[in-house]
Every structure is written in C-alpha cells, then in structure tokens.
Amino acid sequence: MNAVDTSRRNLLKGGAAAAIVTLAPGxxxxxxxxxxxxxxxxxxRWGMLIDANAPEGVWDLAVDACKAEQGWGKDxxxxxxxxxxxxxxxxxxxDPKTGAKASLPxxxxxxxxxxxxxxxxxxxxxxxxxGIVLVDKHICIGCxxxxxxxxxxxxxFVHEDVHGQRPHMPRGKGTVESCTMCVHRVDKGQKPACVxxxxxxxxxxxxxGDLNDPNSEISRAVSKYVTQRIRADLGVEPGVHYRGI
Amino acid sequence: xxxDTTVYKEIEGTGGDYYSLVGWLAVMIAAGLGSTYYMEHxxxxxxxxxxxxxxxxxxxxxxxxxxxxxGALNIASISSVFSKYxxxxxxxxxxxxxxxxxxxxxxxxxxxxxxxDRLIVAMTKYNFKSIFAWNIYLYTGFFVIxxxxxxxxxxxxxxxxxxxxxxxxxxxxxALTTGTGSIFGFLVARPGYDAAIMAPxxxxxxxxxxxxxxxxxxxVTYKTSGRPxxxxxxxxxxxxxxxxxxxxxxxxxxxxxTNLYAAEHSGVEAFILMDGGIYTFLFWxxxxxxxxxxxxxxxxxxxxxRTCQGIVIASLLVIVGGLAQMYVIIVGGQAFPLQLFPGMxxxxxxxxxxxHAYAPSLPEVLLGLSGIAMTLMIVTVAIKYLPLMPTxxxxxxxxxxxxxxxx
Amino acid sequence: MRSASRILSLTILGFVLIAFGIGSGLMATSAQAGEVPxxxxxxxxKGEQCVEPTDVMRRNHFEFLKHQRDExxxxxxxxxxxxxxxxxxxxAVTSPDVAGGKVRTLKPFxxxxxxxxxxxxxxxxxxSGAAQPGIGSQSALPADHADKALVAALEKHLNTGxxx
Numbered sequence: 084m085n086a087v088d089t090s091r092r093n094l095l096k097g098g099a100a101a102a103i104v105t106l107a108p109g110x111x112x113x114x115x116x117x118x119x120x121x122x123x124x125x126x127x128r129w130g131m132l133i134d135a136n137a138p139e140g141v142w143d144l145a146v147d148a149c150k151a152e153q154g155w156g157k158d159x160x161x162x163x164x165x166x167x168x169x170x171x172x173x174x175x176x177x178d179p180k181t182g183a184k185a186s187l188p189x190x191x192x193x194x195x196x197x198x199x200x201x202x203x204x205x206x207x208x209x210x211x212x213x214g215i216v217l218v219d220k221h222i223c224i225g226c227x228x229x230x231x232x233x234x235x236x237x238x239x240f241v242h243e244d245v246h247g248q249r250p251h252m253p254r255g256k257g258t259v260e261s262c263t264m265c266v267h268r269v270d271k272g273q274k275p276a277c278v279x280x281x282x283x284x285x286x287x288x289x290x291x292g293d294l295n296d297p298n299s300e301i302s303r304a305v306s307k308y309v310t311q312r313i314r315a316d317l318g319v320e321p322g323v324h325y326r327g328i
Numbered sequence: 329x330x331x332d333t334t335v336y337k338e339i340e341g342t343g344g345d346y347y348s349l350v351g352w353l354a355v356m357i358a359a360g361l362g363s364t365y366y367m368e369h370x371x372x373x374x375x376x377x378x379x380x381x382x383x384x385x386x387x388x389x390x391x392x393x394x395x396x397x398x399g400a401l402n403i404a405s406i407s408s409v410f411s412k413y414x415x416x417x418x419x420x421x422x423x424x425x426x427x428x429x430x431x432x433x434x435x436x437x438x439x440x441x442x443x444x445d446r447l448i449v450a451m452t453k454y455n456f457k458s459i460f461a462w463n464i465y466l467y468t469g470f471f472v473i474x475x476x477x478x479x480x481x482x483x484x485x486x487x488x489x490x491x492x493x494x495x496x497x498x499x500x501x502x503a504l505t506t507g508t509g510s511i512f513g514f515l516v517a518r519p520g521y522d523a524a525i526m527a528p529x530x531x532x533x534x535x536x537x538x539x540x541x542x543x544x545x546x547x548v549t550y551k552t553s554g555r556p557x558x559x560x561x562x563x564x565x566x567x568x569x570x571x572x573x574x575x576x577x578x579x580x581x582x583x584x585x586t587n588l589y590a591a592e593h594s595g596v597e598a599f600i601l602m603d604g605g606i607y608t609f610l611f612w613x614x615x616x617x618x619x620x621x622x623x624x625x626x627x628x629x630x631x632x633x634r635t636c637q638g639i640v641i642a643s644l645l646v647i648v649g650g651l652a653q654m655y656v657i658i659v660g661g662q663a664f665p666l667q668l669f670p671g672m673x674x675x676x677x678x679x680x681x682x683x684h685a686y687a688p689s690l691p692e693v694l695l696g697l698s699g700i701a702m703t704l705m706i707v708t709v710a711i712k713y714l715p716l717m718p719t720x721x722x723x724x725x726x727x728x729x730x731x732x733x734x735x
Numbered sequence: 736m737r738s739a740s741r742i743l744s745l746t747i748l749g750f751v752l753i754a755f756g757i758g759s760g761l762m763a764t765s766a767q768a769g770e771v772p773x774x775x776x777x778x779x780x781k782g783e784q785c786v787e788p789t790d791v792m793r794r795n796h797f798e799f800l801k802h803q804r805d806e807x808x809x810x811x812x813x814x815x816x817x818x819x820x821x822x823x824x825x826x827a828v829t830s831p832d833v834a835g836g837k838v839r840t841l842k843p844f845x846x847x848x849x850x851x852x853x854x855x856x857x858x859x860x861x862x863s864g865a866a867q868p869g870i871g872s873q874s875a876l877p878a879d880h881a882d883k884a885l886v887a888a889l890e891k892h893l894n895t896g897x898x899x
Contacts, residue, residue, distance in 0.1 A: 123811030164677060165378035165685070174676040176669055189668065189676070198517060204460035205453045211811055219808055220861055224450050225442015227382040228460055234517035236666050236678065240382060240442060242373035248863040250823075255861030256371045257442030270813055313668050317516055328669070445857075 120270055123213040128195075128322065129264060130214070130294040131278075132301050132310060135187040135327040137288030141281055142173040142188045145289060148280030149190075152265065154249040155239075168239035170262045171277065176328070185328055188277070188289070191216055191237045191262035192313065192321035199229035199238065208259075214294075214322050215264045223258040230259060234314050237261050264291075294322065334417040335719045336482075339553045341712035353705040360698020363691035364439040372442065375692050380684035381662045386440040388654045389696030392537065393433030393703060394467070394508055395530055396650070398501035399538020399572075401426035401474065403565075404481075405501075408494025414564055414726055417718040418546065419494075423478040424710050425542055425703075426501075430470060432703035436695055459510045466504040473497050482715070505531045512657065519596040520661030525586070529579035533650065535572040540646035543569060545707065547640045550721060557636070558723035566639050570627045573646060577620045580653070592670075599664045599683070600656060607660035610652040619649010659686055774851040777844050780866075782825040786816050819862075827866035839866040 150156030155168045171190035177183070193216045199208045200216065207223035210216045218229075218238075230238045238261040245254050251267040254260055265275035273279070278291045292301035304310075310324035340346075367375055377384040403422035407415040415422075438444055454461040477497045480490040509530030512521040543565050550557035584601065587593040600607055623642035632638030663684045668674060674681030711717050718725070779785070785792055787799075803817040814820075822841065829836045830843035841864030849856055858864070 119812065119815040121810060121812035122806075163373065165380065165679075166373050167379075169379070169678045172676045172678045172680075174668065174674055174680050177673045177675075178671075179673050189680075198515075200455075201457045202460065202514070203455050204458045204464065205450055206455035209809060211809065213811070217808065219805075221804055221808070222446070222449050222453055223443065224446045226450075226460065227442070228458075228511075230379070230382045231662070232515050232517055234666060235668065236380070236680070239379050240372065242378075243371040245861070248861065250863050250865050253861035253863070255857075257368075258861070259442070266811070270811060314517075 123211050123215075123270075125212045125214075126295060128214040128294040129193070129269060130292065130301060130305075130322040130324065131264075131275075132290040132304050132324045132326065133187055134288045134290075135185050135325055137286060139173070139186045141284065141286045141288050142186060144280050144284055144286075145188050145277035146171050146173060148276045149262070152249070152268075152276035153252045153263070154247065154254065155260075163242075166240075166242040168241060168260060170237075170239065170260070187325060187328060189235055189237060189313070190277075190323070191264070192235055192319075192323045193262075193264055194322065195320035196318065198232040198234065198317075198319060202228045202232040204228065211266070215266050215269070216261075217263055217266065218259055218261065220253065220255060220258040220260070225257040225259065227259060234317055234319065332413075332416060334725065336420065336715035336717060337719050338713060338715055339549070339711050339717060345552065346708075346712075350705070350708060353701045353708065356694075356701035357698050357705060359694045360436070360439070360696075360701070363694040363698070364444070367440070367691050367695075368444065374689070376687045376689040377692070378684070378686070380679050381659060381686040383658055383662065384686060385688040385692035386436050386695045386699075388651060388658050389699050390433045390436040390440070391508065391658065392651055392654045393429050393436070393699050395505060395534045395654075396537040396541050397426050397429035397433060397534075398470075398505045398508075398531075399534035399536065400429055400542050401497060401501050402535060402538055402568075403542060404477070405494055405498040408477075408491050409498050414561060417721060417726065418542075418561070420478060420481055420716040421546065421711075422542060423474050423481070423497075424714075424716055425545055425707060426538070427471060427474050427478075428703040428706035428710070429538070429541065430467060431706055432699040432701075434467060435702050436699035439695060459507055459514055463504075463507045463511070466500070466507050470497075470500060470504055473500050501534075502531065505534045512661070517666060518661055518664075519593050519667065520600070520657070520664055523583060523586075525579060525583050529576070529583060532572065532576040532579045533653065536569070536576040536646060537650040539565065539569050539572055540643035540650070543643045544640055544647075546721075547636055549711065549717065551636075553717070555717070556720045556722040556725075558721055558726055559634070560723040561721050561726045562636060562639060563634070566627050566633060566642075569639075569643065569646070570624060573620055573624055573627075577616075580615075595667065596661075596664045600660055604660060604663070604683075607656050607663065610660075611656050614652035615649045615656060618645050619652060623649070662686075771851070774848045776847040777826075777828040777830075779825045779844075780828050780839060785825070786821065823864060823866050827864065840864045841866075 147156075149171045153170060155170055157163075157167055171188050173186055174189050175184065175186045193210075193214055195210075195214065197208070197210055197216050200210050202208075204226065205222045205224055207219045207221075208216070208229045209219055225240065227240055230236075230240060238259050240259050241254060241256050244256050248254050252263075265273075265277075268275060268279075274282070274291045275289075278289045281287070281289050290301050290304060292299040294302055294305065296302055297306075305324055308326055310326050311328055312321045312324055315321070375384065401422055403415050404419035404426075406412045407419045438447060441447070441450075450464065454464070456462070473493070474497055477490065477493040480486040480493045506527040509527035513523055513526030515521040543562075546565075547557065547562075584597060587597045600611055602608060604611075623645045626632045626638050626642040626645070629638075632642075663686060665674075665679070665681050665683060668680060787795070792799075799817040800819070803815075803819065806812045806815070807818065826844045827839040827841050828843055829839050833840050833842055841862075842859055845856065845858070845864075
C-alpha cells in the first residue's frame with residue numbers, strides 16, 4: 084500500500100495535461116471573441132463635473148496633460164497663439180462691478196444637441212451614442228462651419244502640417260479637431276488624461292463619469308449640488324457641468 | 329403681345345482689347361490658383377484667418393458673388409415670370425451672368441477648403457440637417473435649371489416653355505438665397521447672426537448686388553462693342569436698382585433696430601455701430617454712405633441719373649458697399665467675442681473676451697479676386713461664342729410703341 | 736461628299752484608338768518582363784499569417800479599412816478582426832527612411848505596393864502608423880491581445896498537428 088503506483092499517476096497527469104492543452108484553446112477562444120469592445124450605446128452618457136473653486140494651478144496641469152496625451156502642444160519658440168490648436172484652455176473670469184475672480188477650464192462641452200453636428204455638411208462632426216462628440220477626420224473637408232457654430236469656440240482648425248502625432252490620436256492639416264474626452268482611454272475603462280493628471284496631483288476638481296448611472300460619483304455629485312453649464316440658455320445640453328461659477 | 333423681333337448676335341471678339349481682357353482675366357485666375365496651391369501646401373497658417381476668425385476675405389468675395397448670382401437672374405425672371413417685355417432682350421445675358429457669378433463664387437469657396445481634395449466627399453456624403461448640405465444641392469441645381477432656362481430661351485421650339493422654366497428658376501433662386509442667408513441666420517451661438525431676418529435680408533441684397541453687377545456688365549459690353557444702348561432700358565434698370573438698394577437698406581435697418589432693442593444684443597450692436605474700429609468704418613462710411621446713400625443720390629439726381637456714366641458709377645459704389653456689408657457681417661460677426669459668461673470680463677489664451685484680430689492676407693485677396701475674374705471670363709467667352717447679346721438695345725428696339733417720356 | 740470624309744476620319748480615329756489600347760496592353764505585360772521591378776512589401780514584424788489570405792487582402796484591404804474606420808470611430812467597436820491596431824501590431828516595421836530605423840511604422844509596408852501601383856494614400860497625413868512598445872496599453876486593444884495571438888497560433892499548430 085505504501086508503494087504508490089507512480090506510473091499510473093504519471094499517466095493520469097500526462098493525460099490531464101494533454102487534455103488541458105487540447106481543450107484550452109477551445110476554452111480561451113471563447114474569451115478571445117469577447118475581447119472586442121463596443122459598440123458604444125446610449126446606456127451611458129459620459130460627462131464631467133468641474134469645480135471652479137479649485138486653485139488656478141490645477142487648470143494648467145489639465146492643459147499640459149491634454150497636450151502631452153493628445154499631441155497638440157507646441158514649443159514656445161514656434162508658438163502662434165492665433166492659429167495653434169487649443170483643445171482645452173483656462174478661462175479667467177472677473178466681475179467688472181465687484182472685482183471678484185474665478186478661473187475654470189473650457190473644452191468641448193460634448194453637448195447632447197450639438198450645434199456643430201447640426202451644421203456639418205458631410206456629417207464629419209458627429210455625436211457617439213454615449214454622448215462623446217467627435218470629428219470624423221476621414222470625411223472632414225475643412226470648411227470650418229462647425230467652428231462658426233460652436234458656442235464655446237472649442238474647436239481648432241489645423242493650420243499647418245502636423246508631425247509626431249500620438250499613435251492613438253491621428254491629426255492632420257486641413258481638418259478640424261477638438262477635445263475627444265480621451266475616447267481612446269474611456270473605451271478601455273480609463274479616465275481622460277486631464278482628470279487623471281489632477282487625480283495624481285491629489286485634486287478631484289475635474290470629475291469624470293457616467294451621468295446615466297445613478298450610482299456613479301459624478302451622478303451623486305450632480306444630484307447633491309446644483310450645477311451650472313455654460314450658456315445653458317442655448318438648450319444644447321452640454322455634458323460638462325460646473326460648480327462654483 | 330408683339331412678336332419678339334430681337335436679333336441676338338455674338339460679339340466679334342477679335343480686337344486687341346478683347347484679347348488683352350481675356351489675358352488679364354487669365355492672369356488673375358492663375359494668381360488665385362497659385363494662392364490656393366500656396367495655402368493648401370503650407371496650410372492656412374499663411375493666411376490671415378485663425379481659430380477665432382475662421383472665415384475671411386475669400387468668404388467675403390465668395391458669398392458676395394453667390395448672393396449676386398441669384399440677383400443677376402432677376403432681369404430674366406422679370407421678363408419671363410412677370411411678363412415685363414422690355415427686359416426680354418436682356419434675359420439671355422442675365423441668365424449667363426447669373427451662372428458666371430455662381431461659378432466664380434463657388435470656385436473661391438471650394439478652393440479655400442482645408443481639404444479641397446475631398447470635394448467628392450462633400451458631394452456624396454450629406455448631413456441633411458445642415459443648411460450647407462442643402463446649399464450644395466441648391467447651387468448645383470441652380471446650374472442645371474438656369475442652363476435649361478437659357479437653352480429654352482435660345483431654342484426656338486422651346487421658347488413657349490421658357491416661361492415655366494423661368495418661374496421654376498425664380499422660385500429656386502429664392503430658395504438658394506434663403507439658404508445662403510440661413511448659413512448665418514441659423515447660428516445661434518453668435519450674437520451677430522442668429523436672426524431670422526438674415527434670409528430675407530440676403531434676398532434683398534441679392535436683388536441689389538446682382539442688378540448693379542448686371543448694369544455694369546451691360547453698359548461696358550455695349551459701349552465697347554459699339555452696339556447701341558438706349559436710355560429706356562437703362563433708366564428702367566436704374567429705377568429698379570434704386571428700389572432694390574432701398575429694400576436692402578430697409579432690412580439692414582430693421583436688423584439693427586431689432587438688435588438694438590434687445591439688451592442681449594447691445595454688445596454686438598455697440599461693436600458694429602460704434603467701437604468696432606474698421607467694422608464701424610466699413611458699416612457707416614462704406615456700406616451706408618458709399619454703398620447706399622451716395623448711389624441713391626447719383627441715381628435720382630437728374631444731372632447724374634440720366635447719364636450712363638452716372639448709373640455705372642452708382643452701380644460700382646453699390647458693389648463696393650456690398651463687399652463692405654459682407655465683410656462686416658462675416659468678419660465683424662466673428663470678431664466680436666462669444667459671450668460665454670455674459671456680463672463678465674473674460675480672458676484666456678484662446679482670446680476669449682477680446683475682440684479677435686484679423687487682417688486680409690495677399691493669398692486670400694488674390695483668391696477672392698480670382699472669383700470675380702472667373703465670372704468675367706465666363707461672360708466674356710460666352711458672349712463671343714453664343715448669341716446672347718441683342719444687336720441693339722436702342723429705345724426703338726426695346727419698346728417699339730413707347731412715347732418718349734422723361735424717365 | 737462631306738459625310739464620306741467624315742466616315743473616313745472617324746474610321747481612322749477608331750483604328751488609332753484600338754491601336755493605342757492594344758499597345759498599352761502590350762506595354763503593361765512587358766513591365767513584368769522586368770522594366771519596373773515588382774514591389775516587395777516588408778515581411779511582417781511578427782505573425783505567420785494575416786487575418787485574411789494574401790490574395791484576399793490584396794484585393795480588399797481598402798474595403799476592410801474603410802468599413803473598419805467607421806466601426807471604430809463612429810460606433811466605438813475596437814479590437815476586432817480588421818482593427819487598424821492589429822495591422823500595426825504585426826506589419827509595422829523599421830525603415831532607414833523613418834526616424835533612422837528606430838521606430839516601427841506601417842509606412843514602409845504600405846508604401847512599397849502603393850508607390851508601385853501609383854495609388855496615393857493620405858492616411859499618413861494624420862495617422863502616425865507607429866508601433867510603440869506596449870502598444871497594448873497605448874492603443875485601445877484589450878490587455879490580453881498578445882495572449883490572444885499566441886493562443887491562435889497554438890490552436891493552428893494543434894489543428895495542423897492533428898491532421899498529420
């Protein structure tokens with residue numbers, strides 16, 4: 084009884100291993116098929132909540148993070164502020180009567196009724212099902228009508244040849260571009276670069292999440308505090324909310 | 329109704345004057361094409377346009393030409409649709425002028441695109457919520473309809489049908505100009521636009537600019553080809569022009585008065601009417617003064633209004649005023665900053681809150697002028713190879729029954 | 736008289752056109768005799784087999800790309816068979832013309848056939864086509880993308896092994 088029949092055990096081990104190796108591809112093949120992500124649906128509505136009370140410096144962090152992630156930054160010496168793209172910018176506000184000041188970042192507001200999408204002749208300016216507004220640069224003809232129509236002046240026209248594009252962010256001369264809400268990160272379950280940069284610095288001044296999910300951090304915040312949206316009177320229903328302006 | 333005895337004949341077009349005109353127009357067109365290559369190769373950074381002023385001088389010229397195009401068809405429409413037979417002899421020329429103006433305007437518009445190589449995309453993929461997409465159909469349809477109309481006027485057996493074609497063309501050009509005005513009128517974001525009155529205002533402007541251009545064209549072609557141009561038809565067109573200038577001015581006044589009444593628009597109105605610098609100058613001095621008041625004075629003062637020279641100068645002034653009006657609308661409307669936070673002073677690295685700077689650059693101006701050159705080239709070549717111009721527009725020919733009265 | 740000379744000139748024109756057509760056909764075949772060298776697209780950086788057989792790819796790759804771009808951009812479907820990142824992952828190669836051979840890009844692979852066929856493409860005006868280390872984290876491919884390729888190869892190997 085003490086002398087175990089190792090040969091049978093070895094046979095069973097070998098057989099089990101062979102079976103696993105034969106079966107494993109079949110099993111993992113199922114998970115391979117499920118690794119395709121998307122399509123985006125209107126079950127989610129991505130949005131942001133920006134706290135304008137945060138110290139001014141965080142907005143510069145956000146702008147720099149966006150430049151680094153999406154590749155639209157330029158060297159100081161080559162800078163041409165009138166024609167250089169600006170996907171996100173820090174806007175300083177001052178009340179002329181009282182002198183009170185504030186600052187906040189403005190980027191594409193990812194509206195639910197985007198005027199830029201309405202006016203685009205080819206349909207290049209588009210809204211994805213989950214609320215992210217994008218430019219399909221494959222069919223953009225560079226007419227700039229969307230730039231005329233945007234109430235937030237958040238779109239930029241690429242005025243010069245572009246080099247060194249980030250692999251995930253194709254950009255080219257003659258087309259229009261704007262904040263994509265880091266759709267390439269969002270689709271992987273990550274947060275936009277500006278949000279991530281602020282989080283790393285210990286700030287929650289830009290909150291990102293699914294406005295349609297009542298349990299998400301942003302939904303709870305938007306339910307708790309009355310938030311504002313820039314030019315809410317226009318009825319374009321921006322996805323970017325602000326507090327403290 | 330008298331039988332139409334007008335004789336249409338091509339011009340000789342063999343003199344040195346004709347060839348040097350064609351030569352100069354070709355040079356101007358080539359300059360425009362060269363500018364396009366330059367802008368396309370280096371990117372729009374070489375122009376004066378920026379992320380704040382996205383539509384500049386090329387669009388001023390292009391929209392002017394497109395607006396004038398539908399107005400230039402008026403003479404033909406009046407003769408066909410409203411049966412004013414005095415204008416019948418000029419109907420063919422009116423149609424070709426309309427086609428030429430539209431071609432010139434569209435050429436400038438297309439060549440300014442960021443990706444003009446994607447014109448095929450623009451003509452195959454449509455977002456029908458966009459007035460731009462509708463305009464593409466309206467513009468190409470205009471070509472087809474007016475060409476058909478012109479052919480019907482010229483083909484003897486089709487002449488009885490030309491009235492129907494004329495009516496169709498008349499309705500189509502109203503839709504086209506409404507569409508062009510709505511490009512601006514539909515923009516809710518900008519306080520300088522966002523007005524339903526843009527559409528009828530553009531229609532009135534088209535009447536005025538189109539006729540002014542046509543009057544200059546008729547006068548110059550008849551004088552240089554030695555064909556008689558009588559006072560009757562000239563004075564009729566002069567009176568029409570006066571009415572159209574007044575109509576365009578009326579809509580401008582109503583637009584500004586309405587805006588002035590609304591506190592919401594007081595900022596942009598103060599900008600255009602008072603402290604907009606170049607835009608204020610262009611509005612009062614050029615658009616209102618040179619483009620409206622002075623031409624009206626010229627046209628209806630007996631000393632000047634009864635001479636061909638006076639009428640032509642008035643028409644030229646209307647065109648200058650019209651270009652200024654387009655500049656104030658298109659560029660001035662963009663120069664005034666968007667009101668993200670009404671009532672607040674705003675600043676940023678993207679020129680929020682500040683009046684946006686713009687200066688026309690040479691490539692833009694050359695491109696814009698090449699549009700006018702293309703228009704003139706089409707007309708110049710057309711009148712040489714097609715019987716579009718009546719041999720005589722003398723009073724006797726225009727209205728055999730007229731009693732000579734002071735016009 | 737006039738119609739006769741018209742018929743004659745049209746006939747001559749017809750012969751000229753036919754001769755031109757035959758001639759250019761002849762010239763085309765002579766190209767294969769060695770006047771213009773056939774393209775040799777670079778061997779893929781990794782992988783033994785493309786997602787479709789070579790002749791299918793040659794004929795249809797633009798269709799796949801055109802539909803895939805809409806699926807990815809407009810609908811947000813990422814990581815499926817014709818995904819551009821899949822192409823880059825295997826086909827991006829180094830070339831002395833691009834960044835001194837330090838970066839793997841798609842450009843040299845596409846350029847080889849496209850310059851032969853004189854079909855210009857504007858993809859690389861916007862797309863960098865560059866593969867970077869850990870493209871899995873840079874792109875929107877799922878994290879188990881590399882494992883997936885390994886399993887597919889293993890499966891193929893096992894299948895071919897079973898047939899023997």
